[in-house]
Amino acid sequence: MxxxxxxxxxxxxxxxxxxxxxxxxxxxxxxxxxxxxxxxxxxxxxxxxxxxxxxxxxPPVPPSARVVCVGLNYRAHAAEGGFTPPEHPTVFGRWVASLTAGGTPAPVPAGEPGLDWEGEVAAVVGRRLTDADQASAAAAVLGYAAFNDLTARTAQKLTGQWTLGKNADRSGPMGPLVTADEVGDLADGLRVRTRVNGETVQDGNTRDMIFNVGELLSRISRTFTLEPGDVLATGTPEGVGYVRKPPRFLRPGDVVEVEIDRLGVLRTPIVGPDQRP
Structure with missing residues (x-):
């Protein structure tokens, strides 16, 4: 569904x-x-x-939702950035206000050379979770959606905290929610591809994830209770723009697409800072 x-x-x-x-x-x-x-x-x-x-x-999530994102959760992506695989999940937050649906233009913030793409799978919680074990947490997923964690890298790198760079206006496009019974276990492998103007820039698989969805939700639920509608963005595979030589970013006029097996295609046009709200 x-x-x-x-x-x-x-x-x-x-x-x-x-x-x-x-x-x-x-x-x-x-x-x-x-x-x-x-x-x-x-x-x-x-x-x-x-x-x-x-x-x-x-986006089919309530305004009260917490959007919990995980960085460096694919082995190949950690390696391309020069990081060793983390011992604990690298967790940061988004606000629901940054989320949009597919087709909504995403503006490049003033002072940024462009936005970076991060195609990934988002999981939406369907049951309340407090101190949940991994199996219970995995079973509590209502469904999954294609997500693009569009990032303002200049703002992100100003400090060790990523909040500013991860909450630019309309920078969290999210596709339709496909219920978990139709998606299956991410460990079995979903192909995650990102295209810019038709060119494939990311081509990964959820089998490369370091921490699975059940483990992530379980760990998070030990600190705060997860509620139905909360969103977990599970991380991106290798191929992001800032590690390229020279770095490459999304600029006004570009179109970025995230295609994920069983979840469909999420399309986002990029516009200039003059089209911010």
Whole structure:
């Protein structure tokens, strides 16, 4: 099952997408507050009411969600940056305000040479997790989505904290949420590819992840309770722009696509700083 968000003014509803049509199910906060009620209704949906081209798509997560990102979680990506594989996950946060749906233009912040791409898989939590073991944490995943952790490298490298560079306006495009039963275990391998203007710049596989989803969620839940709707961005494979010689970044007019097995293609056009909100 594929879930999307649809926005009408300040309201976002979770909707089921079937082909090129969508059917609204419930307001996004209500949906995650009672998944046991709304998920069966969503699964019974067998046709779409509205053309997807006629709605304003939004990430299918509540405004209260925490977006927890993991850096250096692919062995080859750690190596290309000159890092040894970390003993503990490198965790940083995004704000929900940075998230967008596919097709939404991402502006390059003023003072940046461009944005760097980081195609990855995002997992969305479906059950409350406190001090969870790895198996319970893995079983609590509602579904997965293609994600692009677009990064303002100049801002990121000003200090040892990455918050500024990871929260540029509209820098967190997220695709539809595909339920876990249709995706399977990431350890079995999903191909993660990123293209810039049609050229493949990343081509990795989730089998290269250092910490799996269950382990990550379990570790995080020891420090703070994870709630339904929270997002885990699981890291990116090798091939990012800043390590290239010379470095390469996304500039206005570029189009970046993240394609992940079973999750689809996430497309984001890049625009100039004059198109920030």
């Amino acid at each position: 594929r879930l999307v968000g649809i926005r009408e003014r300040r309201r976002v509803d979770v909707a089921v997408q079937i082909g090129d049509r969508v059917t609204p199910i419930a307001e996004v906060g209500d949906f995650y507050a009672d998944l046991d009620h709304w998920l069966p209704q969503a699964r019974r949906t067998d046709t779409g009411l509205l053309p997807v081209s006629h709605v304003d798509l939004a």
